[in-house]
Amino acid sequence: MQRYRGEALRRGRFSETGRVYLLTTVTHGRQRLFDDFHTGRKVVEQLRETQSSGLAQTLCWVLMPDHLHWLVQLEQGSLHRLAQRFKSRSAKAVNQHLGTQGQVWQKGYHDRALRAEEDLIDLARYVVANPLRADLVSRIADYPLWDAVWLDPS
Template structure:
């Protein structure tokens, strides 16, 4: 017998065709090698060039010793997410392994991504990310952490 009183779940809000994605990427073996000027400069430089080269715009980002969090949005004609992440991880690994005199691998193979639906979702996630260095006991206040920034303003 079919239950005619069956309630359907509400539809989610419309999904932006070019959504903002929240990423977390971790170093291999969780090596604490990212909270330094070399890693900051390499990653920021690659991400700054990504808008022109790959049609990926990086917004806010924060480097922790063993992982990085950032927000990005693909433009029309962008590289696939997988290809773009693979590209900057590969290039940054080559550069940082040499500069930091480390053996491979530099990054874990996989990464975490989550699509965000609203500016409120972005703001909440960014507030949580900015507090990571404080929760880890690395600084007393979020603004004291040097390894963070914004490249592009990702608007909803």
Template sequence: MDRISTSPHGRDLRKGRWSLSGQVYLLTVVTVYRAPRFAEWTVARQAVRAFHSPQVAAHVTTLAFVVMPDHVHWQAQLNHGGTVSEAVRLYKVTVSVALGGGAWQRAFMIGPCAGRMTCVRSPAISWPIRCARGWCGISGNIFIGMPCGCR
């Protein structure tokens, strides 16, 4: 009888993973032990600011994001010369430095989107939305970000 392995197999998920310039990706990163690190607005704001850091922006263009208390969903388009893994690494480092310590599980989930409109429209849920600095969002335990024209 085969034994069921209890060791993590995250590297198996990365086999065959490659980055394509111009492709839109849906990324999910999770906090260590799924701890609700972003339950407070001020802490979640650090995660939001990291999307726009010059280091991250050099690799990807952020199209939309959702910051939940214990994880982040991120829709991004890969820039020329960038890699998804490097963009996620830089995002995680930026947030961890802002929070004063490691916040993330090692791996991340990734999926390509069919097209820009499909991706950008998917988080546009009919919730009350407010605008600040050209990004629409919602306060509380969830922050949804999408580009808007109300600067």
């Protein structure tokens, strides 16, 4: 019997309030749901909701056509709870927007806890440059689904 890969991702996972994490989650079946700007904005609304609820502070994010990279500082609760809440609420919003039902995100997510000495601004630049590396745009300012607390889009 093949084990669900997410079990391996969860093994050894530890949540620490105040720590910065880079979370990556992928759409179910790698569907390119977020080629559509308006569908992507439903996900953005939920990123903002997690911050307004006090669960986490978003430092930067980029929503690619089939996945999300999210640099976030955990404010309360566990990383698992944050990801679960975000994915559940964003899936509901996307399904409602599209008039569909079903799974939006793959099970699990990838996370990396940042060390205190890592340069957050350099990592944020790397994260938001994903559309450039994927040849979706020639300038990051032309890509509509990203944000960062420090960066100027020009």
